[in-house]
Amino acid sequence: MNKLRRMIPRFLIEKISSYSYPKKFFFGSLVIVAPILITTSVAFFYFSNNQMLQWFLILFSLGLLLVLYLFFGAVYISVMETIYEFQSAVQKWKRHNFKARVNIKTKDELNEIGIAFNEVASAFEEEIEEHKLVRYVSEQALRKNNQLVTAINSLDLGVFISEEVHQGIKMIYVNPGFEKTTGYSEEEVLGCDLSFLYGKKTSPTARRKLEEAIEYKRPISIEILNYHKSGRQFWNHLSITPVYNQNKEFVNYIGIMTDVTKQKLADQKIYELAYFDSLTKLSNLNFLKEYVNQQLNAGVQHYAILYIDIDRFKNLNSQLGHDIGDIVLQQYAVRIKETIKTSNGFLARATKDEFVAYIPYSGKKKFLNKLTDKIMSSINTSFQIEQYEFFLLTSIGISLYPDDHLQFEQLLQFAETAMNEAKSNGYKKVVYYERYMSQSYNEIHVLENELKFAISRNELQLVYQPKVSITTGEIVGAEALVRWEHPTMGTISPIKFIPTAETTGLIYSLGSWVLEESCKKRQEWVERGFVDLKISVNISALQFKEEYFIPIIDQVLNETRLDPSNLEIELTESALHDEQQAKKLLKILEGKKITVSIDDFGTGYSSLSYLQSLPIDTLKIDRSFIKDIETNxxxxxxxxxxxxxxxxxxxxxIAEGVETKLQLLMLKEMGCNEIQGYFLSKPLYEAELLHFIKTYKRDKILDLYSKVGKGSV
Incomplete structure (x- = not known):
């Protein structure tokens, strides 16, 4: 065929190929007539005597033969090339090359077949590609589904899927984590609702909330007491969420359960450590403060704080030993508790041998006198422990609400002062607090008069105690503290003049001066290049009132141009006594980007509830918690x-009152964020503080950590 292709001109092949079959038939017919013409010409040639005619007939016959040869050759090549195109395409398809197409150059019916072939091939290729795509998507979905199932099955969390049935749900899938959490196998729970996890102590309220959420197809997250197959109880943090399809039609529920029993027990342990005394089983002062606040909210108008001390208990401990001493404390607590129970009293343990009682009363001391007589009588009865019999002496100090003060912390302090007064005047006495016990009237009067002019005379000065990050060792802030340098009385401690300022109302002008001076100095430091330093200012509970405090804050910030984020307000827990008012004020401060720290945490109105509900940034742990951690x-x-x-x-x-390396290391181990105290620096005047910041090297702290790591401390 290749020789034939070389003998016949290409343009003739393409020309013939471009003809349709009717044309080819027409020309083919002429060629078929050619042999007849040639035969006739030969006959004429033999029978004719005309030589010219004979040559004409010879040439005519040869021409017809040439035309016949060229025509059929071109047709043959055109058809064979088309067949080869089809064969080549088919062979490629056999090798799964579905992109193969035929290239038919004829314009006849073979071309139409080629076009049809190519259309079929294209359609088939599209179906193949679509099939590949569907298979790929299916494989990916299956792979993801398998990964999801594997992930769910490897979770320790319990996971279940349930569908809705009349008046509830039924399980249709549970993972191994569910079986591990509940003890029930998949076969045991499929088709069941959640009631098999309930028991006698399961809260009806929690059950009702679950049922309502399921009924109304609402997501719910709840902690509920459930029962393991073995019968043991466990706390279940259960979350159930309704699932909807793309058409927002409900499909089923998916539930996740977590056994939080250990966390519950840990929370309970923390609560007990924070609020209860393990020896006597009494609450501690933290709980008592919260309890008193609850009673005030309930409408109590008068109450007394009794500060009760066992005289010479240290001697008893030394002579008989701590084991006997502990039993004495337990029995002592029982006697007092039983005595005040009928008076709706509440007893807490304050320190080793000191107890504090809350006693509601009508406002008449006669009732309190009778009650303290009963307490003394119960204590005066001999104690018999093992082979020992002995008597105890007791001193009691009493402060009254609202006569002596409105704040619990101050009442507690006054009651302790009265108790010490009872001790100083001879044992076995009951003493009511009087103001002279803290300060004489003359001293108070002088302080009050002098304090009125202290600001105008420039006798008040600020000192600053640095705060340092335990992690980085960097200075992160400073607390502003006020000092009174009197020209004749010398340095007067804030412990003396702050209570006077509060009782006389001078705290408002004093507090405003401290706030304004602190913010002004802080802004000056910013302009001098001391940028990353937050200034902390103490605010009295009396100042922390919306009608006074917020306007003062706005005025000071406006006048000093201090960035509010550089200011921190330190409040004592007593400032949060009115939780609703406190929340409102703290929200305003939060909006201004002013941070808030609870100062002396653990010594005031310690309530876990306000920590959760109020926008507070920092807890400042009182030094009384720090001082004993090395030995207790x-x-x-x-x-x-x-x-x-x-x-x-x-x-x-932040921990204040840090004085030793060991305290620092212990606080770091606990995860405490910042420290403040004499280990770092005493309170400094402004020039001393700025010099301290310039010369301070955080290596003082970081090197200590590295030494500990090397075992050299």
């Missing part, structure tokens, strides 16, 4: 629990 394991555990609790609420924690 209970103090360490309590402080560790407080730090852990604060972090769980996303609160920053």
């Amino acid at each position: 394991d209970k103090s360490y555990k309590l402080l560790e629990s407080i730090v852990s609790m604060a972090h769980s609420l996303n609160l920053n924690v």
Whole structure:
């Protein structure tokens, strides 16, 4: 065929190929007539005597033969090339090359067949590609589904899927984590609702909330007491969510359960450490403060604080030993508790041998006198422990609400002062607090008069105690503290003049001066290049009132041009006594980007509820919690629990009163964020502070950590 292709001109092949079959038939017919013409010409040639005619007939016959040869050759090549195109395409398809197409150059019916072939091939290729796509998507979905199932099956969490049935749900799938959490196998629970997890102590309220959420197809997350197949109880953090399809039609429920029993027990342990005394089983002062606040909210008009001390208990401990001493404390607590029970009293343990009682009363001391006589009588009865019999002496100090003060912390302090007064005047006495016990009237009068002019005479000065990040060792802020340098009385401690300022109303002008001076100095430091330093200012509970405090804040910030984010307000827990008012004010401060720290945490109105509900940034742990952590394991555990609790609420924690390396290292181990105290620096005047910041090297702290790591401390 290749020789034939070379003998016949290409343009002739293409020309013939371009003809349709009717044309080819017409020309073919002429060629078929050619042999007849040639035969006739030969006959004429033999029978004709005309030589010219004979040559004409010879040439005519040869021409017809040439035309016949060229025509059929071109047709043959055109057809064969088309056949080869089809064969080539088919062979490519056999090799799964579905992109192969035929290229038919004829314009006849073979071309139409080629076009049809190519259309079929294109359609088939599209179906193949679509099939590949569907298979790929299916494989990917299956792979993801398998991954999801594998992931769900590997979870420790219990996962279940349930569908809606009349008046409830029924399980249609549970993962191994569900079986591990509940003890029930998949076969046991499929088709069941959740009631098989309920027991006698399961809260009806929790059950009702679950049923309502399921009925109304609402998502729910709840902690509920459930029962394992073995019968043991476990706390279940259960979340159930309705699932909808793309058409927003309900499909089923998916549930996730987590056994949070250990967390519950840990929370309970923290609560007990924070609020209860393990020896006597009494609440501690933290709980008592919260309890008193609840009673005030319930409408109590008068109450007394009794500060009760066992005289010479230290001698008893030394002579008989701590084991006997502990039993004495337990029996002593029982006697007092039983005595005040009928008076709706509440007893807490304050320190080793000191107790505090809350007693509601009508406002008449006669009732309190009779009650203290009963307490003394119960204590005066001999104690018999093992082979020992002995008597105890007791001193009681009493402060009254609202006669002596409105704040619980101050009443507690006054009652302790009265108790010390009872001790100083001879044992076995009951003494009511009187103002002279804290300060004489003349001293108070002089302080009041002098304090009125202290600001105008420039006798008040600020000192600043640095705060340092435990993690980085960097200085992060400073607390502003006021000092009174009197020209004749010398340096007067804030412990003396702040209470006077509060009782006389001078705290408002004093507090405004401290706030304005602190902010002004801080802004000056910014302009001098000390940028990353937050200034902390103490605000009295009396100042923390909306009608007074917010306008003062706005005025000071406007006048000093201080960035509010550089200011921190330190409040004592007593300032949060009115939680609703406190929340409103704290929200305003939060909006201004002013951070808030709770100062002396643990010594005031300690309530876990306000930590959760109020926008607070930092807990500042009182030095009384820090001082004993090196030697007292209970103090360490309590402080560790407080730090852990604060972090769980996303609160920053700063410890004040840090004085030793060991205290720092223990606080770092607990995860405390910042420290403040004499280990770092005493309170400094402005020039001293700025010099301290310039010369301070954080290596003082970081090197200590590295030494500990090398075991050289």
